[in-house]
Amino acid sequence: MKRLYKSIVPALLSFVIYVVYTGSLRLYDIVTGVLVSVVVGVLTSNLLIEDWRKSLSLRRFASLVRFALRYFFIDEVKSHLLLIRLSLSPKLDLRPAIVKMPIKTRNDYGITLVSLAITNTPGTVVVDLNKEKGNIYVHWIYAKTTSPEESYKEVSEVFDKYALKIFD
Amino acid sequence: MLRDLVFASLLVIIILALTYLTYSGGLGDLPPRDVRVIASNYLNLTYNQGITWLWAASPEAVTAIVWDYRGLDTLFETVVFYGAILAALTLFRSVSKVPEFVSSAGLSLVVKRVTAIVTLAILAVAASTALHGHLTPGGGFQGGAIASVAPLLLLVVFGKQFFIERRISYSKLLTIRNASLALLGFTSVALLILGFLTGFQAYIFQNQAKTVSTLSYPPYLLDVPLGGSLFFFNLFEFLAVASGFTLVFTILLSRDETLRKELEGEELGY
Incomplete structure (x- = not known):
């Protein structure tokens, strides 16, 4: 049962990818899409989801959308x-x-989000991280400061604030 | 500097000479500019609703040729592929059966999380490619090849331990592969068997009904053309290729010592 709850979000994501990749919305695409996403969702649920309650929270999803808009624009x-x-x-x-910058999020997805967000913005690249101590090491092309707290x-x-809201 | 110039001009001369030779027909006849007879036949018949005794019920001419018009050829190609993987498995037969308890930490957690999401995307895309093989370019082999990237990524990023923990064993993969190959073979003779049982005439590799044989795979499913047997061939080929590649990847990513054990005694000549 727990596995089924865990599979909901992966299945939805897989359905979206399936339909977008197929590029059409005929009945056949929807029916095969649903079947494929159920299988793929169950197969990947343990790999992707740790806590299904978190994965189904709409508040967290809204934060993710807000973050994406803010990040790209x-x-x-x-x-x-x-x-x-x-x-x-x-x-x-x-x-x-x-x-060196200390970050507050301890969740794997949270750390991934922070690292990728920093790396994807030009001028900063995450070169290493330490999960236990919660430190990331960032190469900064124009370092305004080298103190960990200020550069954080x-x-x-x-x-980090968004990562805490979305994943922790 | 001078050497570079000489080299560059030599390269240009060779390319120009080859171009001249090709265009003047010196390297064999040029392909005709119009569609050849055999090609136009395929294009005219594959999805011709007016001539349903010769059609393949699929708008994808390539898949129709590969799995219907010359289906027997493709079956033997699949057998060759099956044989190649079988040879690889035989070569490392003792490696494959013993689960290897290597403790590898895998790559960093950022790579792991991203790979987890990408795995899902790869599987969805692969399934779409395979299930739309009779409608759009793609098909079972292509879908299976895409899908097998997912286990390869997982093996590299999470380590072999990941497969052992999730009980994705050699024998299970082998069962999936053998079952899908058996079903592939069954698809090619299903109508023949049905013909034997019901007393109708049918052929090996028959897809749609012919003038002398009324047995047929369904030409449509829901609101799209199904291509009859093409859909099933694509589906089973997808499973066979994905599991076959995965089997080989799991063996090739074994530790060096384990693989070398296979070759022990070679210098003694047995």
């Missing part, structure tokens, strides 16, 4: 603009450094 744009300014400035004023506020706090 605000954070990405901001850091792209910063990097354009850096690379177009004639004296190429760089201050590269690898900075500067780079990862936004993502």
